[in-house]
Amino acid sequence: MNIFESITSAAHSVLSNRMRSILTMLGIIIGISAVIMITSIGQGMQNTMNEYFAEFGAGTLIVNMRQNAANPATRRDMLTIESMEFLSNHPDVSVVSGGSWSNARVQLRNPTETTSLFIIGTDENYRQAQNVDVRFGRFLASIDNERAAPVIVIDSTLAREIFGRTDVVGETIRVTFWSGTIDFNVIGVYRNADPMAGMFGMSTEAYIPISYFQRLFNRDNVVDQVLVIASDLNRLDETAEEITRLLHLFHGNEDRYQVTTIMQQIDMLNNILFMVTGFVVLVALISLAVGGIGVMNIMLVTVTERTREIGIRKSLGATNGNILFQFLVEAMILTASGGIIGIFLGYYGGFVLGGFMDLTPAVNIPTVVFTVLASSLIGIISGVYPAYKAAKLDPIVALRYE
Amino acid sequence: MIIQIENLFKVYRNGSIEVTALRDVGFSVGIGEFVSIMGQSGSGKSTLMNILGCLDTMSGGKYFLDGEDVSLIHGKKLAQIRNRKIGFVFQSYNLLPRLNALQNVELPMIYAGTRGKKRRAAAMEALERVGLAERVHHKPSELSGGQKQRVAIARALVNSPAILLADEPTGNLDSRSGEEIMSIFQRLNREGVTIVMVTHEPDIANHTNRIVAFKDGRIISDELVKNPVQAGGQK
Numbered sequence A: 001m002n003i004f005e006s007i008t009s010a011a012h013s014v015l016s017n018r019m020r021s022i023l024t025m026l027g028i029i030i031g032i033s034a035v036i037m038i039t040s041i042g043q044g045m046q047n048t049m050n051e052y053f054a055e056f057g058a059g060t061l062i063v064n065m066r067q068n069a070a071n072p073a074t075r076r077d078m079l080t081i082e083s084m085e086f087l088s089n090h091p092d093v094s095v096v097s098g099g100s101w102s103n104a105r106v107q108l109r110n111p112t113e114t115t116s117l118f119i120i121g122t123d124e125n126y127r128q129a130q131n132v133d134v135r136f137g138r139f140l141a142s143i144d145n146e147r148a149a150p151v152i153v154i155d156s157t158l159a160r161e162i163f164g165r166t167d168v169v170g171e172t173i174r175v176t177f178w179s180g181t182i183d184f185n186v187i188g189v190y191r192n193a194d195p196m197a198g199m200f201g202m203s204t205e206a207y208i209p210i211s212y213f214q215r216l217f218n219r220d221n222v223v224d225q226v227l228v229i230a231s232d233l234n235r236l237d238e239t240a241e242e243i244t245r246l247l248h249l250f251h252g253n254e255d256r257y258q259v260t261t262i263m264q265q266i267d268m269l270n271n272i273l274f275m276v277t278g279f280v281v282l283v284a285l286i287s288l289a290v291g292g293i294g295v296m297n298i299m300l301v302t303v304t305e306r307t308r309e310i311g312i313r314k315s316l317g318a319t320n321g322n323i324l325f326q327f328l329v330e331a332m333i334l335t336a337s338g339g340i341i342g343i344f345l346g347y348y349g350g351f352v353l354g355g356f357m358d359l360t361p362a363v364n365i366p367t368v369v370f371t372v373l374a375s376s377l378i379g380i381i382s383g384v385y386p387a388y389k390a391a392k393l394d395p396i397v398a399l400r401y402e
Numbered sequence B: 001m002i003i004q005i006e007n008l009f010k011v012y013r014n015g016s017i018e019v020t021a022l023r024d025v026g027f028s029v030g031i032g033e034f035v036s037i038m039g040q041s042g043s044g045k046s047t048l049m050n051i052l053g054c055l056d057t058m059s060g061g062k063y064f065l066d067g068e069d070v071s072l073i074h075g076k077k078l079a080q081i082r083n084r085k086i087g088f089v090f091q092s093y094n095l096l097p098r099l100n101a102l103q104n105v106e107l108p109m110i111y112a113g114t115r116g117k118k119r120r121a122a123a124m125e126a127l128e129r130v131g132l133a134e135r136v137h138h139k140p141s142e143l144s145g146g147q148k149q150r151v152a153i154a155r156a157l158v159n160s161p162a163i164l165l166a167d168e169p170t171g172n173l174d175s176r177s178g179e180e181i182m183s184i185f186q187r188l189n190r191e192g193v194t195i196v197m198v199t200h201e202p203d204i205a206n207h208t209n210r211i212v213a214f215k216d217g218r219i220i221s222d223e224l225v226k227n228p229v230q231a232g233g234q235k
């Protein structure tokens, strides 16, 4: 008996019991499609995020001040406009920017409605450091900081939410902080490229001059974070070390500042994403295993139902190997077809889900190969025991089975 | 001799209960013989046939099939003997319901490794020999009892076995269909096929050349039939 005959005969038997076969495959279909869908969405997210960060600037270093209860920061430790100026003189540094932030609410078209807004006080260099994509008007300029003017750059989504259109340069928006309510003049509208924007209920960012921010909150010249663009991309780590050293020198303290590269931040985000994806895939794999148990269960029922057939085949000269192979192939056809259907469903499901999430899912070949292997493996594992049971049936006992 | 058995015993054990189905049976069948086995219900006829067909094991004694000591053969080799040397016809036909007549007849050849056109042609020829050439694509459920039994005979013959064993082949059939089956058996026997057949009915047994009678697991008589009845009707 050759392999081709075994496969056609097994396919015949699977098809002759269509409804049962489909129900049996369901567990495998759900498991495989879930794995494909989740990994393609996860990969898609990672791709968009990496693209975004690559655009954002691989040469950007982020300077933060460390503080905790055991080691509280003093006024002297605070990062300031002066620390930024000090850094900007260093030859390894091409651009320095910095910012402070606060949550606020902005009034919508209907005066009784507001939405949350993340206000960042910063300077003209921020545009380059964070790669802000200004579509209408302009970004903050040095003159805005000199004058400490109440001007603001908002994102196009917010513009549409307030005014119903995106080109709103020259309009006024009313922003409420814990310290009071101020009318800002919109000087620019940017397009938000952050793939995570709007997700997880995050509010959009708006930029105002740092000098105005400091006056608003009585912050003197303090900034929460400093951004530095290194002049030499190949010496990022050295530059980060040098900046740390310089800041400690400038402030006369130690072990207070932390400089991270964008790459490190990407790695961190990728790790989180990987962990989340991995966890969900694990859950999907469990459902795949449950699907495998379903196949095994049905194969055991099949073997019992077809005991007489097994006896007849053996009386005609089928060897134990022939019978084993027959049932193994049947189990594998069940799981393999379930796997193939699952791959297609997962693939298109990924695109449907990606459509809702506004991202392009990326189906990677290793995952598909993995799921194909997994489903065949499940086929073998769940088929071996029932097939073995069938094969070792005694011909006369099987023939007498009612 | 195609079949030679000596001191054959078969004991069934069900827990502490022992049933001796065959006691010290000695018996042989030569090439070209047409033997019927008779006896009351429970006398051990089916037990003997299952052992002759290598479907069941014996508890003691010797069985030579075509010169080979069957008690020494196991596993794959034994499956090969069932496949090549034995054609078995059951009272209840034992056709696979999902396959049509042709596919049922092809089964033993699938396990023999005969392929494609050759297999198909041989199956067609076997069905022609039993007069079923026009019914090859019918499923068993679309055939009468007599027709089903003829498919089973074609299936038993298709690998040209050394012996055709039939356990009450006419047991489920009316007398006309039974007569048809006997006519086929007689023709096959004339063509050189050795046949051993179990039956309850003296009328059927009288179509064979020799009658072996069983009682309580023993042979009580073994006689030649002087003038076997010739089955008519069948072309």
Ligand SMILES: Nc1ncnc2c1ncn2[C@@H]1O[C@H](COP(=O)(O)OP(=O)(O)OP(=O)(O)O)[C@@H](O)[C@H]1O
Residues within 6 Å of the ligand: B012, B013, B014, B019, B020, B021, B039, B040, B041, B042, B043, B044, B045, B046, B047, B048
């Ligand atoms: N699997 C078995 N387990 C226990 N006892 C059995 C088994 N098969 C047959 N027997 C016993 O062996 C004896 C012979 O049975 P067998 O089936 O050979 O009879 P038979 O001559 O074919 O009868 P019938 O004409 O009714 O078919 C009987 O007493 C029967 O009860």
Ligand SMILES: [Mg+2]
Residues within 6 Å of the ligand: B045, B046, B047, B167
């Ligand atoms: Mg019987």
